[in-house]
Amino acid sequence: MNYTYRIYPTTDQQALMLEWLETCRRLYNRCLRDLKDWIASRKCSLYSCSLNREYIMSPDILFPSYLEQKRQLTQWKKTNPHYKAVHSQVTQDCVKRLHNTWEAFKTKKFGFPRFKKFGRYQSFLFPQFAKNPIQGNVINLPKIGFVEINQHRPIPEGFNIKGVRIVSRARGTVWYAVVTIQCDVKVPAPLPFGRGIGIDIGLESFLVTSDNLRIEPARFFRELQGRLKVLQRRASRKKKGGKNWELAQLKVARLHHQITNARKDFHFQTSHQLCDQADMIFVEDINFNMTARGFLGKQMLDGGFGQFRDLLSWVCWKRGKYFAQVDHKYTSQVCPECDAHTGQKELRERVHHCPECGYKTSRDHASGRVILNRGLESVVPMDCRERKPSAECVLPGIAISR
Ligand SMILES: [Zn+2]
Numbered sequence: 001m002n003y004t005y006r007i008y009p010t011t012d013q014q015a016l017m018l019e020w021l022e023t024c025r026r027l028y029n030r031c032l033r034d035l036k037d038w039i040a041s042r043k044c045s046l047y048s049c050s051l052n053r054e055y056i057m058s059p060d061i062l063f064p065s066y067l068e069q070k071r072q073l074t075q076w077k078k079t080n081p082h083y084k085a086v087h088s089q090v091t092q093d094c095v096k097r098l099h100n101t102w103e104a105f106k107t108k109k110f111g112f113p114r115f116k117k118f119g120r121y122q123s124f125l126f127p128q129f130a131k132n133p134i135q136g137n138v139i140n141l142p143k144i145g146f147v148e149i150n151q152h153r154p155i156p157e158g159f160n161i162k163g164v165r166i167v168s169r170a171r172g173t174v175w176y177a178v179v180t181i182q183c184d185v186k187v188p189a190p191l192p193f194g195r196g197i198g199i200d201i202g203l204e205s206f207l208v209t210s211d212n213l214r215i216e217p218a219r220f221f222r223e224l225q226g227r228l229k230v231l232q233r234r235a236s237r238k239k240k241g242g243k244n245w246e247l248a249q250l251k252v253a254r255l256h257h258q259i260t261n262a263r264k265d266f267h268f269q270t271s272h273q274l275c276d277q278a279d280m281i282f283v284e285d286i287n288f289n290m291t292a293r294g295f296l297g298k299q300m301l302d303g304g305f306g307q308f309r310d311l312l313s314w315v316c317w318k319r320g321k322y323f324a325q326v327d328h329k330y331t332s333q334v335c336p337e338c339d340a341h342t343g344q345k346e347l348r349e350r351v352h353h354c355p356e357c358g359y360k361t362s363r364d365h366a367s368g369r370v371i372l373n374r375g376l377e378s379v380v381p382m383d384c385r386e387r388k389p390s391a392e393c394v395l396p397g398i399a400i401s402r
Contacts, residue, residue, distance in 0.1 A: 001159075001180070001181050001182070001183075002178050002179065002180050002181075003153070003155065003178070003179045004176050004177070004178050004179075005139075005149050005150055005151055005152065005177050005179065006149070006150045006152075006174075006175070006176055007139065007147050007148065007149045007150070007166075007177045008147070008149075008150070009148075009175055010147075013144055013145065013147060017144065017166060017168065017175070018172050019085070020085075020087075020090065020124055021121050021122065021123075021124060021168060021172075022118075022121075023082045023083060023085070023086050023091075024086065024090065024094040024121055024124050025118070025121035026082075027073075027083060027091060027094050027095070028094055028095075028097065028098055028116055028121060029115050029116060031064070031069050031095055032098055032113055032114075032115060034064045034069070035064050035102065035113075038061070038064055065099070066095060066096060066099040069095050069098075069099075070092055070095055073091060077091075086124075087126065087142050087143045089126060089127050090124050090125065090126060092127075093124070093125045093127050094124065098113055101113040119171070122167060122168045122169070123167040123168065123178075124165070125164070125165045125166075126141065126142060126163055126164045126166075127163045128162075128163065129161050129162070132155075132161055133161065133164065134151060134155070134161070134179075137149060137150070137151065139164070139177055141164070141166070147177075149177060155181055156183075158183055158184070159181040159182065160181065160182055160183075160184075161179055161180070161181055162180040163179075163180045164178070164179050164180070165177070165180070166178075169253075169257050170250070170253040170254045170256070170257040171250050171253045173250065173253075173254070174254075174257060189317065190316070190317065190321060190322045190323075191322065192280050192322040192379035193279055193280070194278070194279030195277075195278050195279050195280070196278055196279065196280035196282060196372055196375055196376055196379075197209045197210050197211060197274070197277060197278040197280070197281055197282070197368075198210040198282045198283075198326075198367075198368045198369060198370070198371030198372030198373070198374075198375055199274070199281065199284075199368060199371065200284070200364045200365075200367035200368040200371060201286070201305050201308075201309075202367075204350070205217075205364065206270070208362070208364035208365055208367075208368050209274070209277075209368050210365070210368040210369045210371065210372040211277070211368075212361070212362070212365045213277075214364075215270055215273070217266075218262070218266045220262065221259070221262070221263070224255065224258065224259050224262065225259070228252070228255050228256070228259065231248070231251050231252050231255055234248055235248035235249055235251070263304050263307075264307070264311070267304065267308045267311045268311060268315070270308070270312075271308070271311050271314075271315035271316075272315060272319075274312065275316060275319050275321050279321055279322060280322040280323075280324070280375065280379070281312065281316055281321060281322070281324075282323075282324055282325070282326050282371050282372055282374070282375030282376075283309055283312070283323075283324075283325055283371065284325065284326060284327075284328035284331060284371060285325040285326065285327065285328050286305075286328045309325075322379070324375055324378060326371055326374040326375050326378060327374060331367040331370045331371055331374075332352075332363060332366070332367050332370075333345065334370050335352070335354040335356060335357065335359055335366070336359070336366050336369035336372075336373060337354060337357050337359040338354065340354060340356035340357070342354055342356075345363060349363065350362060350363050352365075
C-alpha cells in the first residue's frame with residue numbers, strides 16, 4: 001500500500017535531488033545503450049546486412065542482465081564520481097527499473113524500453129529502511145538529510161515502511177514522498193455478498209450505473225482546460241530556452257499538475273459515492289489505452305478511466321466491498337431484460353429499445369444493467385453453478401440409453 005506525502009526540501013536539497021535524478025537518468029540510458037548494443041550484435045539480418053555499420057561483439061560477452069549490470073555499476077563507480085555521489089541502493093534500483101521494463105516488454109508485450117530525455121526521469125527509490133524514517137514533521141533520507149514532510153495522515157499501527165520513492169513534479173518545484181507500507185498480517189480479499197451494481201463508463205456522462213445514476217464529469221475541468229490552452233499558447237510564443245520561456249513552461253507544468261490532482265480527487269470522491277450504494281461493484285474490462293488510441297481519442301484520455309478503475313478497486317478493497325471486472329464485449333448490443341441480441345448500435349444512437357420485449361431505456365443504463373447481470377452470473381456460488389449443467393446433461397443421456 002502506498003501513502004503519498006508532500007515534502008518541502010530546501011533549495012540545496014532540491015538541487016541535490018535534481019542532480020541525483022539526472023545521474024540516474026544517465027545511468028538508465030547507459031545501461032539501455034549496452035542492452036541495445038548487445039541485442040543488435042546478436043541479430044543477423046541476412047538480407048539487409050549493411051556493410052558500414054554492424055555491431056560486432058565478442059561472443060564471450062554475457063547478456064547484460066540485471067545482475068551483470070549491477071556488477072558493472074560497482075566498476076563504473078570507481079571512475080565516475082557522479083555515480084558515487086548517489087546512494088548506492090538508489091543507483092541499483094535505477095538499473096532494476098530498466099530491467100523491469102525490459103521484462104515487461106518480453107512477457108507482457110509492453111513497449112520496448114526507451115531512452116529518457118532530459119527531465120523525463122522524475123523519481124528515485126530508497127528500497128530499504130532499517131527503521132521508521134519519519135519522525136514528527138521531518139523525514140530522514142539517507143545522504144540527503146532531514147526533509148520537512150506534511151504527514152497529513154499517520155501511518156497505521158502495525159505497518160512497516162518498506163521503501164520511499166521521491167517524486168518530482170511540475171519541473172522539479174513540487175516534491176512528494178511515496179511511502180510503501182506493509183503489514184505482516186494478510187488482509188483477505190472481500191467476498192461477494194449483498195447488493196450489486198454494474199457501471200458503464202461512458203462518453204456523454206462520466207459513468208452510468210445499473211440504477212440509472214448518472215455521474216457527470218466535474219465542470220471545473222473545462223475551465224482548467226481552457227486556462228491550459230491560454231498558457232500553452234503564451235508559452236509557445238516565447239523564445240525557446242530563454243528565461244521567460246522557462247517561466248512560462250513552469251506555469252504550464254503547474255497547471256498540468258493541478259489538473260492531475262483535481263482529476264484524482266474527483267475519481268476518489270466518485271469511488272466512495274459508489275461504494276456507499278452497493279456491496280458489489282462490477283465494471284467492464286476494457287483496455288482503455290487501446291480505446292483511447294482509436295476512435296474515441298482525446299475524450300477517453302481526458303476522463304482517465306484507467307486510473308479511475310484502479311482507484312475504484314482500491315477503495316472497494318479498503319471498504320470491504322467486492323469488486324470485479326466482466327467481459328466488455330457486446331454490452332451495448334444485448335437486452336438486459338430478455339438477453340436478446342439487438343444488433344450493433346451506432347455511436348450516436350442513445351436509446352436502447354428492445355424489439356423482443358419492448359424494454360426501453362437509455363443506452364448507457366442498459367449497458368450498466370448488462371454488466372451487472374454478467375457480474376452476478378460470475379459470482380454465483382460454485383456448488384450451484386456445477387449442479388445446474390450436470391442435471392441438464394445427465395437427463396437426456398438417460399433418455400437416449402433407454
Ligand atoms: Zn428485451
